[in-house]
Amino acid sequence: MAVKKTRLERKKEKESLKQAWGYLVLILALLWLIVKLGLPALVKMSTFIGNLRQPEPIEQTAATPVLPPRLEALPADTNKAQLNVAGYSQEGTTVKLYLRGLSVTETIADKEGRFVFSDVNLRVGENEIYTVAGDDKGNTSDRSNVFVVSFDQSAPQLTVETPSESDRFFDNDNPITVAGQAEAEVTVKINGRIVKAGDDGSFTTQLTLEEGDNQIEVLAVDRAENETVKLVTVNYTP
Numbered sequence: 504m505a506v507k508k509t510r511l512e513r514k515k516e517k518e519s520l521k522q523a524w525g526y527l528v529l530i531l532a533l534l535w536l537i538v539k540l541g542l543p544a545l546v547k548m549s550t551f552i553g554n555l556r557q558p559e560p561i562e563q564t565a566a567t568p569v570l571p572p573r574l575e576a577l578p579a580d581t582n583k584a585q586l587n588v589a590g591y592s593q594e595g596t597t598v599k600l601y602l603r604g605l606s607v608t609e610t611i612a613d614k615e616g617r618f619v620f621s622d623v624n625l626r627v628g629e630n631e632i633y634t635v636a637g638d639d640k641g642n643t644s645d646r647s648n649v650f651v652v653s654f655d656q657s658a659p660q661l662t663v664e665t666p667s668e669s670d671r672f673f674d675n676d677n678p679i680t681v682a683g684q685a686e687a688e689v690t691v692k693i694n695g696r697i698v699k700a701g702d703d704g705s706f707t708t709q710l711t712l713e714e715g716d717n718q719i720e721v722l723a724v725d726r727a728e729n730e731t732v733k734l735v736t737v738n739y740t741p
Contacts (some may be wrong), residue, residue, distance in 0.1 A: 569644040580726040682707035712739035
């Protein structure tokens with residue numbers, strides 16, 4: 504006596520049969536591709552399809568930091584149109600020199616890390632100077648220490664108010680007063696002796712005369728070492 508199958512069992516048989524037919528079709532298709540394209544081409548195709556399913560790895564590179572260069576001290580003021588800029592960086596790095604915010608030249612740090620920029624041209628006024636280092640991989644450093652160099656070739660103003668040229672002095676006139684006006688922030692010397700000047704550049708001092716003619720030299724020197732000299736000759740009779 505035949506066993507009657509349930510509806511669920513019949514449904515499972517249909518699905519199994521359908522799945523079997525699917526496998527058979529896939530096998531026949533693969534056999535056709537092998538005959539048509541050859542086995543090596545089929546292997547390459549399957550590898551390509553497999554690569555498409557896998558996410559492409561992202562290459563990660565860690566940038567090696569480049570340390571900022573270190574400049575040797577530069578003068579705050581100068582009357583020279585050119586100066587040398589030197590310092591230290593990592594060996595083999597390319598060091599760029601910046602003047603007033605613009606890159607003007609570059610050099611390579613030697614095996615000891617030292618670099619020198621010779622005869623850097625300054626402009627009248629303030630010149631901001633710093634360097635930046637970079638390696639062959641495109642990594643760059645932060646700015647080095649910064650110097651601001653003021654270039655000035657103007658002689659300071661100087662006026663001797665007293666005494667006047669060819670003044671004559673007698674007896675109790677000695678010592679005499681030497682006074683005048685210079686620019687602010689200059690050094691004043693009278694016959695080689697430094698005289699303290701006021702914030703406005705005014706100065707005064709006492710000077711002892713010798714018998715006969717006395718030449719008085721008044722010298723004003725600004726921070727850039729520009730000089731102005733005034734000579735006054737007076738006579739003293741005891």
